[in-house]
């Protein structure tokens with residue numbers, strides 16, 4: 059074979075021999091790596107004629123890349139002992155999130171029955187998450203969206219998408235068009251790592267809609283079912299080296315492959331009033347009570363990730379596998395898990411097996427999951443992943459130190475970033491910066507950014523302060 063023959067070919071439906079695609083029945087907001095490794099993979103495995111139209115959140119780039127490949131991409135399941143490649147065909151359209159006209163056209167059709175979301179925790183723009191979530195209406199981006207929607211809701215198909223920036227705002231606009239078109243019910247399925255993510259999506263959507271048009275909000279309340287999920291599949295960002303390896307293995311110059319682990323889990327609770335893909339064929343599980351599963355995942359997996367995301371860099375580590383190979387960090391993770399496990403007692407959770415699986419998954423030497431990626435938006439994550447364990451430990455009469463270590467690590471890491479000029483990616487970045495400048499009082503001030511009530515608890519502040527400065531190598 060000549061060198062020219064060996065050059066990888068562009069990936070398109072024609073070059074890959076992919077025939078007719080399923081019709082769009084599922085719309086996704088937040089076209090990132092995780093959606094393509096998880097919900098799109100489950101939909102592919104279900105193989106029952108559900109096509110996905112996915113919209114980016116903030117930049118059109120991912121959509122442009124996928125459109126150039128007819129929505130096709132390679133999913134690489136990266137195990138410790140090798141890669142498995144799968145061509146995903148379920149994503150049939152990719153669009154810029156600001157393209158409200160296309161989104162409106164899709165949602166106006168009764169054929170579209172499900173909207174999935176991966177818009178990050180920060181994307182919900184909540185003043186508080188958890189059991190009683192509340193939209194942060196003071197957020198200037200939310201306020202600007204509400205103003206733009208109020209001005210345009212009578213003619214939703216004409217709203218300028220570049221002026222509506224939140225996912226909830228965009229959904230309010232297109233649901234107005236669905237109502238006007240006589241479109242029926244549908245399910246909104248949050249696939250983000252936050253507690254009660256169905257309630258979070260509901261609070262964001264209805265909180266926005268109520269400020270725009272009460273009748274529309276009532277219609278959404280009657281028509282939209284919010285489905286809660288616990289989602290799991292470690293999916294790091296794709297690198298140029300990954301793209302080259304995919305080209306070498308498949309012969310296609312895929313500009314947008316996704317690298318993920320072989321493990322995947324999807325646990326869902328809620329109704330799908332207009333139907334859904336048969337995701338159970340790929341192992342999705344439908345339950346009545348999601349909370350025990352959600353806690354197990356958010357506390358054990360994401361809590362440990364959050365701890366490592368801050369403690370790891372303080373000790374010179376860049377990836378999850380590197381941090382876990384440090385016996386000191388591994389010991390902190392085990393202590394945090396011991397504390398969390400004491401409060402994960404629902405029958406069927408099998409916490410020991412879950413922990414062992416996590417040790418193996420985190421240690422996968424071929425998945426380079428960068429701590430810097432996981433460390434974004436810490437002020438929101440600690441409140442859901444570490445502090446509930448701390449409170450449960452205190453209520454049980456213990457000091458809860460193991461659950462405060464992620465908080466102390468976050469404070470020391472934020473302080474180090476401010477000192478060395480590494481930008482802080484967090485919706486509360488300004489408050490973190492101001493709090494870290496408050497001299498000897500900064501532990502209480504930083505804790506107030508995460509949880510104002512806890513910051514008034516002298517024992518908690520003293521316990522965090524005692525941990526600070528002890529975590530470096």
Ligand SMILES: NC(=O)c1ccc[n+]([C@@H]2O[C@H](COP(=O)([O-])OP(=O)(O)OC[C@H]3O[C@@H](n4cnc5c(N)ncnc54)[C@H](O)[C@@H]3O)[C@@H](O)[C@H]2O)c1
Nearest residue numbers: 088089090091092115116176177178181250251291292293
């Ligand atoms: N990557 C994983 O391992 C993983 C696993 C489980 C769950 N998740 C969830 O999926 C989310 C996305 O992860 P990813 O790996 O796809 O990230 P990514 O960076 O590849 O993609 C994130 C997507 O969300 C959009 N987005 C970002 N901020 C937004 C905002 N404020 N409002 C609206 N949209 C916004 C981006 O434009 C992009 O389309 C995570 O935040 C998490 O909640 C990720």
Ligand SMILES: O=P(O)(O)OC[C@@H](O)[C@@H](O)[C@H](O)[C@H](O)CO
Nearest residue numbers: 251289290291292293360363432
């Ligand atoms: O931004 P986060 O912390 O919600 O997510 C970063 C990782 O912890 C997360 O993506 C995990 O890999 C994922 O939750 C595994 O299912």
